[in-house]
Amino acid sequence: MFEWLSDNRALVASIIIILCLLSFLVTVLIGLRANFIRPDKEVFGDPERTKGGWYWAICGISALLLIWFYFSWGVGRAYFPDAANEMCQVAKIEEAISPITASLPVNSRYYKSTSLVKRNIEQLDELAREIRLFDYAPDQQSQLLAVIKDIENILASLSNPAFLKAETQKEIDFISNELIFLAEKFDQEYLSFVISSDALLQDPWGTSDVEIPMLPQTKRGIMYDQMSLDVKSLSKRFLKLRHFPEISKVLIEETKEKLTDLKNGLDETSLDEVNQIKLAGFIKYTDRIFKRVDDGNIFPPGVLEEVTASSNYFLGQLDESKGTLALIDIFFLPGQGVVKSKTQCTEQGSARWLPKPTDVVAKFVVLANPNIEAGGGYKGFPLLWWEWVSIGNLVGFFVPDIFVDLLVENYSEHLESGTFEPNFYDKMLFFAQGELNLGYIPFPNGHIWDSLVRVIVAMFFGIILGVPLGIYMGISKFFKSFFDPLIELYRPVPPLAWAPLILTIFGIQDDGKIFLLFMVAFAIMVISARTGASGTQLSKIRASHSLGATNGQILRYVILPNALPEILTGVRISIGVCWGTLVAAEMLAGTTGVGFIENVARTVSDYELIWVTILIMGLLGLFFDIVMRILIARLIPWRGKG
Amino acid sequence: MSSLECKNVSMTFLNPQSKTTVDALSDINFSLKKGELLAVLGPSGCGKTTLLNMIAGFLEPTKGNIFLGDEKITGPGLERGMVFQQGALFEWLSVEKNVDFGLRMKKKVSVEGNAALVEKWLDIVGLKGFGKTPIYQLSGGMQQRVALARCLINDPEVILMDEPLGALDALTREKMQSLILDLWKRTGKTVMIITHSVEEALLLGERLFVMAPRPGRIHKEYRLPFAEAGLSKSLREIKKEAEFSEVREEILSMIWDMEEEIMGLV
Ligand SMILES: Nc1ncnc2c1ncn2[C@@H]1O[C@H](COP(=O)(O)OP(=O)(O)OP(=O)(O)O)[C@@H](O)[C@H]1O
Numbered sequence: 001m002f003e004w005l006s007d008n009r010a011l012v013a014s015i016i017i018i019l020c021l022l023s024f025l026v027t028v029l030i031g032l033r034a035n036f037i038r039p040d041k042e043v044f045g046d047p048e049r050t051k052g053g054w055y056w057a058i059c060g061i062s063a064l065l066l067i068w069f070y071f072s073w074g075v076g077r078a079y080f081p082d083a084a085n086e087m088c089q090v091a092k093i094e095e096a097i098s099p100i101t102a103s104l105p106v107n108s109r110y111y112k113s114t115s116l117v118k119r120n121i122e123q124l125d126e127l128a129r130e131i132r133l134f135d136y137a138p139d140q141q142s143q144l145l146a147v148i149k150d151i152e153n154i155l156a157s158l159s160n161p162a163f164l165k166a167e168t169q170k171e172i173d174f175i176s177n178e179l180i181f182l183a184e185k186f187d188q189e190y191l192s193f194v195i196s197s198d199a200l201l202q203d204p205w206g207t208s209d210v211e212i213p214m215l216p217q218t219k220r221g222i223m224y225d226q227m228s229l230d231v232k233s234l235s236k237r238f239l240k241l242r243h244f245p246e247i248s249k250v251l252i253e254e255t256k257e258k259l260t261d262l263k264n265g266l267d268e269t270s271l272d273e274v275n276q277i278k279l280a281g282f283i284k285y286t287d288r289i290f291k292r293v294d295d296g297n298i299f300p301p302g303v304l305e306e307v308t309a310s311s312n313y314f315l316g317q318l319d320e321s322k323g324t325l326a327l328i329d330i331f332f333l334p335g336q337g338v339v340k341s342k343t344q345c346t347e348q349g350s351a352r353w354l355p356k357p358t359d360v361v362a363k364f365v366v367l368a369n370p371n372i373e374a375g376g377g378y379k380g381f382p383l384l385w386w387e388w389v390s391i392g393n394l395v396g397f398f399v400p401d402i403f404v405d406l407l408v409e410n411y412s413e414h415l416e417s418g419t420f421e422p423n424f425y426d427k428m429l430f431f432a433q434g435e436l437n438l439g440y441i442p443f444p445n446g447h448i449w450d451s452l453v454r455v456i457v458a459m460f461f462g463i464i465l466g467v468p469l470g471i472y473m474g475i476s477k478f479f480k481s482f483f484d485p486l487i488e489l490y491r492p493v494p495p496l497a498w499a500p501l502i503l504t505i506f507g508i509q510d511d512g513k514i515f516l517l518f519m520v521a522f523a524i525m526v527i528s529a530r531t532g533a534s535g536t537q538l539s540k541i542r543a544s545h546s547l548g549a550t551n552g553q554i555l556r557y558v559i560l561p562n563a564l565p566e567i568l569t570g571v572r573i574s575i576g577v578c579w580g581t582l583v584a585a586e587m588l589a590g591t592t593g594v595g596f597i598e599n600v601a602r603t604v605s606d607y608e609l610i611w612v613t614i615l616i617m618g619l620l621g622l623f624f625d626i627v628m629r630i631l632i633a634r635l636i637p638w639r640g641k642g
Numbered sequence: 643m644s645s646l647e648c649k650n651v652s653m654t655f656l657n658p659q660s661k662t663t664v665d666a667l668s669d670i671n672f673s674l675k676k677g678e679l680l681a682v683l684g685p686s687g688c689g690k691t692t693l694l695n696m697i698a699g700f701l702e703p704t705k706g707n708i709f710l711g712d713e714k715i716t717g718p719g720l721e722r723g724m725v726f727q728q729g730a731l732f733e734w735l736s737v738e739k740n741v742d743f744g745l746r747m748k749k750k751v752s753v754e755g756n757a758a759l760v761e762k763w764l765d766i767v768g769l770k771g772f773g774k775t776p777i778y779q780l781s782g783g784m785q786q787r788v789a790l791a792r793c794l795i796n797d798p799e800v801i802l803m804d805e806p807l808g809a810l811d812a813l814t815r816e817k818m819q820s821l822i823l824d825l826w827k828r829t830g831k832t833v834m835i836i837t838h839s840v841e842e843a844l845l846l847g848e849r850l851f852v853m854a855p856r857p858g859r860i861h862k863e864y865r866l867p868f869a870e871a872g873l874s875k876s877l878r879e880i881k882k883e884a885e886f887s888e889v890r891e892e893i894l895s896m897i898w899d900m901e902e903e904i905m906g907l908v
């Protein structure tokens with residue numbers, strides 16, 4: 001069932017999108033009608049006006065989903081499942097022609113040759129100016145200036161059209177004619193092409209690791225694919241073009257020798273160290289510019305004009321041939337379209353980092369599958385499931401060994417017979433260490449469970465220790481003054497600032513994270529319990545004294561319940577803060593947890609996984625908050641009504 | 643027979659910020675016999691609450707002593723019940739849990755006995771059937787009835803009330819005044835009630851102290867017949883009597899003069 005849905009996600013998405021669109025339109029109509037029938041007569045600013053309006057909620061959700069579908073290219077994929085494949089074939093042509101266009105002012109302002117000459121001349125001028133100021137070694141100075149003059153001469157010789165070899169010109173003509181010839185072929189009849197069976201067997205767009213299928217799946221796609229091969233061989237010929245007239249070659253050899261002489265003569269100068277280094281720097285820089293001129297393929301002006309014109313013509317024809325595909329590209333695949341890199345075609349723009357809603361759900365279902373062998377879970381650990389756990393281990397986890405140490409008088413010693421007979425205390429120790437076989441019970445496990453346990457354990461200790469301390473701080477001078485500085489010293493530090501220290505001390509296992517969260521929860525619980533306790537009305541305290549309550553009873557029956565609203569608010573806040581801190585702490589260290597998944601997803605740029613973890617964390621945070629809201633409504637119905 | 647006695651009681655507050663002292667009360671002497679109902683009246687700031695808090699044991703007088711019978715008062719105790727103006731009920735408990743709070747703290751009476759007592763007192767204060775209602779769902783008048791029941795169920799010798807009806811509307815107030823008179827008669831307790839309303843003081847006070855400020859002292863003392871009469875007649879009738887309005891006018895002008903004096907001093 002799920003597999004079918006997963007394989008046909010374009011279809012699923014297209015149905016969902018239509019439903020979203022319908023519900024958006026219907027709810028807008030309902031909303032407008034409601035305002036029309038019973039116009040908002042209440043005074044502006046009256047909070048009563050916010051009541052009701054479920055249809056606007058549905059409207060908002062539909063709009064959000066639609067926006068998500070649109071910018072993740074979900075709409076494009078749902079209704080034009082072949083578009084990306086065809087765009088990929090076009091991208092192949094763009095990739096194939098890029099070596100030619102890179103030399104031309106097609107996607108840039110200048111010819112590549114022009115840019116090279118311009119840059120080299122500028123740098124040479126600058127260098128010559130500096131060298132003229134350097135008059136500590138007149139010999140080297142004049143030699144260097146001569147080399148610079150030489151390089152300028154090389155540039156001049158390369159740029160002179162008179163030195164262009166006839167065969168080079170012929171090759172350029174050929175390439176440019178061939179481009180025009182190819183451009184005409186966009187019009188050709190391609191309906192006779194047969195789609196290869198390999199192409200048909202490819203996974204559909206977005207269902208496997210390869211984002212967009214590479215082999216052409218449409219007849220027009222085949223035409224583009226073949227065109228890209230032709231263009232590629234043409235590009236190869238273009239890349240083989242060389243322009244090095246004899247005169248330039250001679251100049252280059254001469255200059256190279258001069259530079260070698262300069263380098264060799266460096267040690268024999270009578271310069272001090274600072275100037276020696278400076279001179280060496282000049283030589284090195286000159287050498288670098290020279291090498292660039294030597295390597296760079298600089299063509300005389302005007303030579304490539306023809307190729308530019310035919311390239312532009314070719315690209316224009318390509319655009320024209322796209323027809324509806326261009327419209328789909330503009331309206332349904334927002335961003336920079338499909339780009340082909342060496343091995344794959346990828347979505348560019350918002351779709352690159354915003355996975356489609358259906359893909360996120362599919363990813364989540366894969367993660368949520370508890371069957372590890374079938375590829376479920378993450379890194380060999382389920383998201384949220386259960387396992388058989390030895391009761392002995394659980395007991396060992398909860399009962400610290402030290403309890404037994406406190407009990408014990410003596411553990412037994414090995415016997416003369418060379419054996420060991422455990423006594424009662426030894427057996428207790430086995431018990432506390434979880435080595436006793438007490439049978440097995442099902443117990444939750446998984447990444448989400450691990451994260452939850454960390455928060456819950458930390459909250460438990462935070463409440464157990466924080467609330468009593470907070471209450472005493474609210475009513476006792478000693479407790480207030482003694483503990484206030486301690487808590488105020490560590491509390492304002494952002495929890496994550498503690499993380500590196502705590503995780504180093506306690507290790508990357510659960511202890512460190514739980515302690516970190518405990519610190520967070522403890523401070524918040526202390527402060528809220530304290531506020532609650534110190535806010536007890538004096539008349540309540542006095543009344544209970546008059547009713548014969550002892551100090552302990554007042555604490556238990558008056559101050560504690562009176563502080564309960566503040567305490568529960570504290571719990572709500574600290575769960576939120578703990579949750580945020582936990583995720584970050586899991587990113588820093590550890591091998592399980594939701595934050596861990598997201599961190600790994602980040603390192604491998606798995607955007608779908610990142611979004612899945614974000615959604616999981618959001619939903620769990622929401623879950624905590626709802627639970628707390630229900631608890632608060634149940635436990636303190638009198639709040640705000642006193 | 644234990645009476646309440648104040649002997650040379652003075653109270654001086656030290657204001658820690660301005661290092662000045664306030665003579666809230668100076669040299670108060672009076673004695674209240676068992677079963678008497680004392681109303682205390684006076685302009686704001688004349689030390690009424692301070693006096694009551696000292697009798698309740700929440701404050702210690704800087705000079706003088708207070709006795710209940712033969713025992714000197716050193717702190718709050720069960721034999722002196724308090725009823726506050728408002729906000730002293732426990733919102734997190736139901737009406738019955740509020741009422742039997744004192745009993746539960748003692749843990750002497752059996753649980754069944756508790757329930758019966760609570761029933762009885764709720765009936766007396768007119769809250770029958772409200773036992774399970776949470777406090778925050780009650781009106782102001784009903785809350786003060788709960789406060790009365792909570793205090794009386796402990797069977798104190800003296801009942802101290804600091805403006806118990808101050809926050810109620812006129813109609814509820816009148817009903818509560820009748821209730822207080824009724825309870826006084828029924829239980830025969832010693833009652834001390836502080837009020838801002840001259841009418842209320844006249845209606846409820848078998849004895850009446852009019853206090854004067856700076857320093858706080860008892861300015862004039864009355865013995866009035868209206869409380870006794872109120873047990874048989876309707877309070878509205880009493881208010882119409884010529885004698886009632888005469889005393890009322892007298893006290894009103896007295897307090898008015900005091901207020902003028904304060905204004906003059908300030
Ligand atoms: N804790 C305190 N510290 C300093 N001064 C105090 C304190 N409590 C009361 N006072 C002062 O003692 C005086 C008497 O106060 P008290 O509250 O007894 O007046 P009151 O008669 O009850 O007034 P009201 O009718 O407004 O309730 C006032 O001047 C007040 O400023």
Ligand SMILES: [Mg+2]
Pocket residue numbers: 690691692
């Ligand atoms: Mg007062």
